[in-house]
Structures are given as structure tokens and as C-alpha cells.
Amino acid sequence: MKFSVVMPLYNKARYVHSAVRSVLAQTLPPHEVIVVDDGSTDGSAAAVESIGDPRVRLLRQSNAGVSAARNRGIAEASGDWIALLDADDWYHPEMLAALAQAHQACPEADLLGTGFRKVPHLMGADPEPWPVTDNFYEVEVVDDLRQRWMRTSPFCSSSVAIRAARLKDMQPCFAEGDHYGEDLDLWFRVADTSPVAIVNAPFAANRVLSDSLSARQPRHTLPRFLQQMRDDARAGRIPPRHRESALWFVGQQEVTLAREALALGDRRTALRFLLDARRVALTRRWQLTLLMALFMPARVADSWQRWRLRSAEVFSPEGP
Incomplete structure (x- = not known):
């Protein structure tokens, strides 16, 4: 080779x-x-x-x-x-x-x-x-x-x-x-x-790279490649055997972005991402994030999400 x-x-x-x-x-x-x-x-x-x-x-x-x-x-x-x-x-x-x-x-x-x-x-x-x-x-x-x-x-x-x-x-x-x-x-x-x-x-x-959460700004729109992935799946440009997983993947990334928005104190954006991710609403991860957005005090949500963002990659959500 x-x-x-x-x-x-x-x-x-x-x-x-x-x-x-x-x-x-x-x-x-x-x-x-x-x-x-x-x-x-x-x-x-x-x-x-x-x-x-x-x-x-x-x-x-x-x-x-x-x-x-x-x-x-x-x-x-x-x-x-x-x-x-x-x-x-x-x-x-x-x-x-x-x-x-x-x-x-x-x-x-x-x-x-x-x-x-x-x-x-x-x-x-x-x-x-x-x-x-x-x-x-x-x-x-x-x-x-x-x-x-x-x-x-x-x-x-x-x-x-x-x-x-x-x-x-x-x-x-x-x-x-x-x-x-x-x-x-x-x-x-x-x-x-x-x-x-x-x-x-x-x-x-x-x-x-070291990542300072306090220096971040909330992301208000879905990244372009995820928008394209969703459009391609809906339009049949992704092979049939992968279309559902492509749409599921985009939904999970929207949940991740909702959690990032919560960590940065932007509940409105978090709820909007969760609404867009309703395809995965039956998953524990989506439901837990919704509960956090609706009921968790801002100070607790911020501390919890800071820990999550330090210990996990944005595009590799694992566990709850």
C-alpha cells in the first residue's frame, strides 16, 4: 500500500x-x-x-x-x-x-x-x-x-x-x-x-485544545453539514439503509446543542433545539434534557452541564 x-x-x-x-x-x-x-x-x-x-x-x-x-x-x-x-x-x-x-x-x-x-x-x-x-x-x-x-x-x-x-x-x-x-x-x-x-x-x-466554556457563545442554528445531512436523507440522496440513522443522528446532535445552550444559560434556544429534535423524543436523553430545560434551576443546570462538557465530546453523546 x-x-x-x-x-x-x-x-x-x-x-x-x-x-x-x-x-x-x-x-x-x-x-x-x-x-x-x-x-x-x-x-x-x-x-x-x-x-x-x-x-x-x-x-x-x-x-x-x-x-x-x-x-x-x-x-x-x-x-x-x-x-x-x-x-x-x-x-x-x-x-x-x-x-x-x-x-x-x-x-x-x-x-x-x-x-x-x-x-x-x-x-x-x-x-x-x-x-x-x-x-x-x-x-x-x-x-x-x-x-x-x-x-x-x-x-x-x-x-x-x-x-x-x-x-x-x-x-x-x-x-x-x-x-x-x-x-x-x-x-x-x-x-x-x-x-x-x-x-x-x-x-x-x-x-x-483547552476549552473555556465561559468564552463560548450559544449556537443558535444547526451546523451546515447537519442541515445538509437531514436534507439529503429526506430527499433520498442517502442510501435507504442509512436514511433513518442519518435523521436519528441529526436529532441526537440537536439534543447535544440543546445541552450546550443550557450550559450557557440560553433556555429558549435549548427548547427550540429540542423541538427540532422531536424525532428522538422517545429517548431518555431527549427527555432528561427537556426536564432540565423546564425545571432545573439555572445554577444547577450550569454546573451539571459544565461537568458534562468537560468530560464528553459534543458529537459523541453517551449515557444519559
Whole structure:
């Protein structure tokens, strides 16, 4: 397998050297590493140039956003698989080998992924590899990625690879101008017509930004990719076997957004999201959120939701 690793880069001079080196250190060597510098102003491009490896290609463009950078890297790639890596994340040395193992387990899958570990954003720029004990890992084959995602996120943007021919047919792959969910949008569109093969072990490290709830503003509208998903499901543009789960997934995300609005003290917006999510009104999660919106004192709701938002991902609601 020839893996082209595409890395969007914007002002990550502190981390990008380590990210690229983690690709070059793979036990299954990459075909190429394409770094797309999206108008950095902090010396990021110079950090990449200093590596001096012929497998590393640096492309430069005016700042246009992460989706445009990824799309350009995909267009330039010559491998038969395209793996993605953010410039402040990094690979375990067995990452590409694990993706190859997923392909061997399910050759028809167009989307491969592995688990990942979260690390604090301020963790050192040149971390040591972490132990992953087995030599052969369980490969989970997923037919309905939306249903699977609602249990827990099985991979992240830095632990995924997609068949290059599939991506080139979908260009522009990532919706340019979006800054919320553009990666999930692509994963689900690929998974609508292909199984997904996932190695359930952490082979990528994802640097987690600190998130100040007090600095957030309530989201008053459904993100564009979720609006499009709902429209596509209703219009029959999603395969029949996935339409109901697509509508269910959108409803669950509306419940999540309602909880975010409650945490930020906006009950009116929370109730509106819950009304829009009435398709999932029979679920315990929807009903509990409604009770919170109607009856829980604002101070208690705020404290409870702050804990929830610190301990769970927005797009992976679990439990109540």
C-alpha cells in the first residue's frame, strides 16, 4: 500500500517538525508527506524545509482554511491511500502498519481508521511513542458509521485514511468555508457507500485544545453539514439503509446543542433545539434534557452541564 500523508499547516511551528518526523519514522514507510502551508506567519514552513527529506513536499498557499489545504494536498497526492495528520498531532510508529492491517481485514473498505489518544495541548512538542502491546489488533468492520459514532468516536482526523481514487472523485472533499464538522461530513459520505474498517487501538495522538466554556457563545442554528445531512436523507440522496440513522443522528446532535445552550444559560434556544429534535423524543436523553430545560434551576443546570462538557465530546453523546 502506498500512503500519501496530507498535513494542513497553519502557525504550528512549535509542533510541525515532530508531526512530520512521526510519519517518516513509520515501520511501514510512507510514499510521501504533503504539507500544505496555509499562509503561516510564524516560521512553520521553514520548520518543514529544515527536515530535508525528499519524501516531504511543502506546498504554499494564501490562507484559505484547513479544508482548502486538505483538498489541495489530496489533489497533489500520488499514493493509492491518503492518510491525514494535523500539524500538532503525531503518529505512533506503527500507525500506517495498523491501517494496512485494517485494509487486509476488509479489502473492500474505502475508509480505514484507528483509535487515538488525547493529550494536553501544552504537552511537549517531541513526545516519546506510547506502548501498544499486541502485534495483531482487533479490526472492527462498521456498516453504519453514524450509529457507531454515537457510542464513541472510533477515530479522529489524524487517525484515518481514505482510498485516493474515492477522494479524487469527490473533490472538493472537504466543504471549504465550514469550520464545524467538515471532517465528519466527509467520513459519513464515504461510509454511506462503503464499509469502514477500524483498528481498535490508539495509533495517533490528538492534541486537545483547552476549552473555556465561559468564552463560548450559544449556537443558535444547526451546523451546515447537519442541515445538509437531514436534507439529503429526506430527499433520498442517502442510501435507504442509512436514511433513518442519518435523521436519528441529526436529532441526537440537536439534543447535544440543546445541552450546550443550557450550559450557557440560553433556555429558549435549548427548547427550540429540542423541538427540532422531536424525532428522538422517545429517548431518555431527549427527555432528561427537556426536564432540565423546564425545571432545573439555572445554577444547577450550569454546573451539571459544565461537568458534562468537560468530560464528553459534543458529537459523541453517551449515557444519559
